[in-house]
Amino acid sequence: MVIIMKTNIAVFFGCRSVEHEVSIISAVQAMRAVDRGKYDVTPVYVTKDGEMYTGDALFTIENYRDLPALLRECEPVLFARRDGGVWMIYENNRVFSKKKPVKTDIAFPIVHGTNCEDGTAAGYFEYLGLPYIGCDILSSAVGMDKAVFKDVLKSAGLPVLDCVVFRARDYSDNRDAVISEISEKIGFPLIIKPVNLGSSVGITKVNSADDLDVAIALAASFTGRILAERAVTSLREINCSVLGDADRCEASVCEEPFMHDEILSYEDKYLSNSKGGASKGMASLGRRIPADLSKEKSEEIKKLACDVFRAVGASGVVRIDFLMDTETGKVYANEINTIPGSLAFYLWEASGLKYTDMIDRLADIAFKRQRERENLTFTIDTNILSGVSFGAKGAKGAKL
Amino acid sequence: MNTVLLISLIAAAFSAFFALVRQFQMLQQNSYYPSRYFLWVKDGYSLPLCIECIAFCASSLLWGQELYALQLAFIAAVLAARIFSAVRVQKKSIKKLVFTGRIKRMFAAAFMLFAVLILLYVFFPRTLAGEIFAVTAFMLSFVSPLTAVLCRAVTAPVEKAVSLWYINDAKRILKGHKDLIVIGITGSYGKTSTKFILSRILSEKYNVVATPQSFNTPMGVVRTIREKLQPQTRIFICEMGAKNTGDIREICDIVHPKYGIITSVGPQHLETFKTIDNVFKTKFELADEVLKNGGTVFVNGDSTELIKRIDRSLYRIYGTGADFDFRAENIAYGKNGSEFTAVMESESIPVSSKLLGLHSIINITGAAALAYTLGVEARDIKFAAAALKPAEHRLELKPYINGSVLIDDAYNANPEGCIEAVRVLASFEGMKKVIITPGLVELGEREYECNFALGVEAAKKCDIIILVGKNRSKPLREGAESVGFDKEKLFAVSSFAEASRLYSGFADRNTAVLFENDLPDNYLN
Numbered sequence: 001m002v003i004i005m006k007t008n009i010a011v012f013f014g015c016r017s018v019e020h021e022v023s024i025i026s027a028v029q030a031m032r033a034v035d036r037g038k039y040d041v042t043p044v045y046v047t048k049d050g051e052m053y054t055g056d057a058l059f060t061i062e063n064y065r066d067l068p069a070l071l072r073e074c075e076p077v078l079f080a081r082r083d084g085g086v087w088m089i090y091e092n093n094r095v096f097s098k099k100k101p102v103k104t105d106i107a108f109p110i111v112h113g114t115n116c117e118d119g120t121a122a123g124y125f126e127y128l129g130l131p132y133i134g135c136d137i138l139s140s141a142v143g144m145d146k147a148v149f150k151d152v153l154k155s156a157g158l159p160v161l162d163c164v165v166f167r168a169r170d171y172s173d174n175r176d177a178v179i180s181e182i183s184e185k186i187g188f189p190l191i192i193k194p195v196n197l198g199s200s201v202g203i204t205k206v207n208s209a210d211d212l213d214v215a216i217a218l219a220a221s222f223t224g225r226i227l228a229e230r231a232v233t234s235l236r237e238i239n240c241s242v243l244g245d246a247d248r249c250e251a252s253v254c255e256e257p258f259m260h261d262e263i264l265s266y267e268d269k270y271l272s273n274s275k276g277g278a279s280k281g282m283a284s285l286g287r288r289i290p291a292d293l294s295k296e297k298s299e300e301i302k303k304l305a306c307d308v309f310r311a312v313g314a315s316g317v318v319r320i321d322f323l324m325d326t327e328t329g330k331v332y333a334n335e336i337n338t339i340p341g342s343l344a345f346y347l348w349e350a351s352g353l354k355y356t357d358m359i360d361r362l363a364d365i366a367f368k369r370q371r372e373r374e375n376l377t378f379t380i381d382t383n384i385l386s387g388v389s390f391g392a393k394g395a396k397g398a399k400l
Numbered sequence: 401m402n403t404v405l406l407i408s409l410i411a412a413a414f415s416a417f418f419a420l421v422r423q424f425q426m427l428q429q430n431s432y433y434p435s436r437y438f439l440w441v442k443d444g445y446s447l448p449l450c451i452e453c454i455a456f457c458a459s460s461l462l463w464g465q466e467l468y469a470l471q472l473a474f475i476a477a478v479l480a481a482r483i484f485s486a487v488r489v490q491k492k493s494i495k496k497l498v499f500t501g502r503i504k505r506m507f508a509a510a511f512m513l514f515a516v517l518i519l520l521y522v523f524f525p526r527t528l529a530g531e532i533f534a535v536t537a538f539m540l541s542f543v544s545p546l547t548a549v550l551c552r553a554v555t556a557p558v559e560k561a562v563s564l565w566y567i568n569d570a571k572r573i574l575k576g577h578k579d580l581i582v583i584g585i586t587g588s589y590g591k592t593s594t595k596f597i598l599s600r601i602l603s604e605k606y607n608v609v610a611t612p613q614s615f616n617t618p619m620g621v622v623r624t625i626r627e628k629l630q631p632q633t634r635i636f637i638c639e640m641g642a643k644n645t646g647d648i649r650e651i652c653d654i655v656h657p658k659y660g661i662i663t664s665v666g667p668q669h670l671e672t673f674k675t676i677d678n679v680f681k682t683k684f685e686l687a688d689e690v691l692k693n694g695g696t697v698f699v700n701g702d703s704t705e706l707i708k709r710i711d712r713s714l715y716r717i718y719g720t721g722a723d724f725d726f727r728a729e730n731i732a733y734g735k736n737g738s739e740f741t742a743v744m745e746s747e748s749i750p751v752s753s754k755l756l757g758l759h760s761i762i763n764i765t766g767a768a769a770l771a772y773t774l775g776v777e778a779r780d781i782k783f784a785a786a787a788l789k790p791a792e793h794r795l796e797l798k799p800y801i802n803g804s805v806l807i808d809d810a811y812n813a814n815p816e817g818c819i820e821a822v823r824v825l826a827s828f829e830g831m832k833k834v835i836i837t838p839g840l841v842e843l844g845e846r847e848y849e850c851n852f853a854l855g856v857e858a859a860k861k862c863d864i865i866i867l868v869g870k871n872r873s874k875p876l877r878e879g880a881e882s883v884g885f886d887k888e889k890l891f892a893v894s895s896f897a898e899a900s901r902l903y904s905g906f907a908d909r910n911t912a913v914l915f916e917n918d919l920p921d922n923y924l925n
Binding site for chain 1: 573575577578607787
């Protein structure tokens, strides 16, 4: 009997993150889009406690309404490296119905926010030696920290808005000094945000020094480091997705999200359409695709998006959010989402690439990175210690 | 029942086990072909074999005499000698005995063989049959090549069933890979290097699995398929080795390649092939299969024995010829390796590589031709070629004793390749040039001529020649001396260990040494 060989793709989602639910929505969408003729999908749901579960019930979004019931239908698992591969091992081995370990070929992290998207997940897969889709540790970490992101872009000569970074402690200890620094260097109106969160959580627009306390207290409830940056008064937000790796990448069409408020809020992004049942995530947010831009402007942003992608050293699919000053026409890179909501698939479908094919491309890119690493030397096959005499006899060799 | 005889029988059986270690090792290295194995027995084993036969005769003299103490002492000495030599040989061998399933089954067969004979003696001690069994047991334990072949024969049906199951399993796995592209590589010389290069270049675009090291037999290929192929593998590169006509066909029947590269046809393994025409026919079993599958075959136009035998319109030709489909032009060597232009149909790719020697450039050109055909872009080919590392022991540049430079060409068994290696050594201008080699083997009637020519070339280009294997290297010595090489600077030693001791005595930062053709120990006598 011929069994078609399929690549086993483990989709990791959930995680100990404020964007836990968003991740579930993105992951369920993605798992539905995977080409089942070519891939076997193993869902790996990471609970808010960081425990890993797998099971077929995880494919259906409705099941997530009652998490304890869902987990009862699932099996706790762990991952380990054996015989040159990575295996998913079932924790509960019943005497009857013993479940065999499952060989995992590639990891597909669809996780948002801290403790995962920030390079933590990438580090876990690197440690296991498992090929994985998306940014590596460094680019994920750079993407997660808005201050470092700006520094990296600045040194690459790419346009970013000026900012001041300070710790919540500094503000508490030397409030006046911080306020005067912000006022001098940035001026009002300005934006206060935590350095390391996505999805617009904890972001406030501040018009005068009087409002700083509230805004900074909000940001400080999410992170220890806070960023103040100039608010562009006549603003358009333009997003653009990039797909590929440092070697070959391309940009999608641009989008312009509609802003209910002055800043696109968490509610706008993920909750606005969820009243009538299951949320459809980023894909359902009010937006204009493609954004209403001149051909030149849109090409400029696409090129800029690719430059940002390369400067960060990203891989896979990312979404880069730009701020456009409508008065000057200048465009600034605002942030990069290394694992964007809904994986920005709606931008790629609008660019003529089906979600299914996009995931196929993502897997190719991940395997390519793995090959590039294998082509470099990380370990020497021979055991250097095998030829060393330890101590005694006045050996010149190893001194341990 | 004679207790002393029984004890000595059991001791003899044990000694046979230890003797089998060496025999099985050689049988394994000769791919379990009794004919090739006996070539080794005949060639290099005559002295130990004589001693064995004498021991057997001596033991039969003791037979039936009531010299119990002598008999026990004798068998104890034999057992001790066998254990000692088995352990020593395993420690010193370059290519050790690998305890595969097959070898284990052969040991099991040997165990059962002796158990049966001994039991028969125990149950029928006084009959003629009992005596015959005892004699047979003794004979088998002393004349170990015979035992080895007997064990192989006994296990042959089992092995056949086992390998058939494995082959079918591999075929099933291949059928499950819908999009897999299979590439076959064969040739008298250069197939392993070309495989490595192709694998590296293709990995710029595809997930590639290639048969490792010298897994170029049907079972090696089957093992690679079963152990290494991943669901995401897009390309399987299969090196196909041959020592007899039909060998390549056998591998093709398992993997059905869509693309093929034939790197060369030359006087390799003439001991079994007899003529170059047979070599050619065997290598082109791959071409026939690929064309049958509607694929493309790339052949090395620089291999003269190859190009003169083919209809060029059927194949894509690569190499250095100006009218070839894919060619290397403007070849130049420098301190850091080689540089050339790879002309791929309409595109020219500037290539620089750390690989040394003209054959490497031709191999890169062939691999690039196929990769280009499979859609790898020019800039990727250029990048991959620059990143190529020499295959292990193939003109590999390494630091060596006392800061000297080693050109490790230990896996080269090709006469033209050896001459080229000496030329590469010669390009290290201003340095003291040393060659350490046992010479070439398995070349049939050309063996003397090729070794003589290598001796002549070495004499012209080298300052010091160290020959390994005093008898085997005679033709080389004669070649070197025929052009008046200083006898004081030519050394013949009996092992590599000795050669390297000698070398370390004069090596310094200004010395370059070439290791040419170091073979597994079945040739080093």
